[in-house]
Amino acid sequence: PMDRDAFRARRESAKDLPDHRGQWWQLIYNERHAPAAQWFSRHGWTAVETPLSDYLTTNGRATPADDAEERNMIDSVRLVGAVKN
Known part of the structure; x- marks a missing residue:
């Protein structure tokens, strides 16, 4: 932080x-x-983490290349999908 x-x-x-x-x-x-994927894994979930920049690229969405602040923000975000075991 x-x-x-x-x-x-x-x-x-x-x-x-x-x-x-x-x-x-x-x-x-x-x-x-704790990172969300780790927290879920320790509490009986199977979790998968995807960096936001990867998700955006995979789905054909642009990522900000011209604004360093926005780029840093997007690079720090992770999307988490989890399924209860």
């Missing part, structure tokens, strides 16, 4: 952005936690 004060400042400044970039910061959970 980001430094707590830096995260709060970034989230606050994002409120003034005129486009969708500010919304990213409202969706962030900035606390330390």
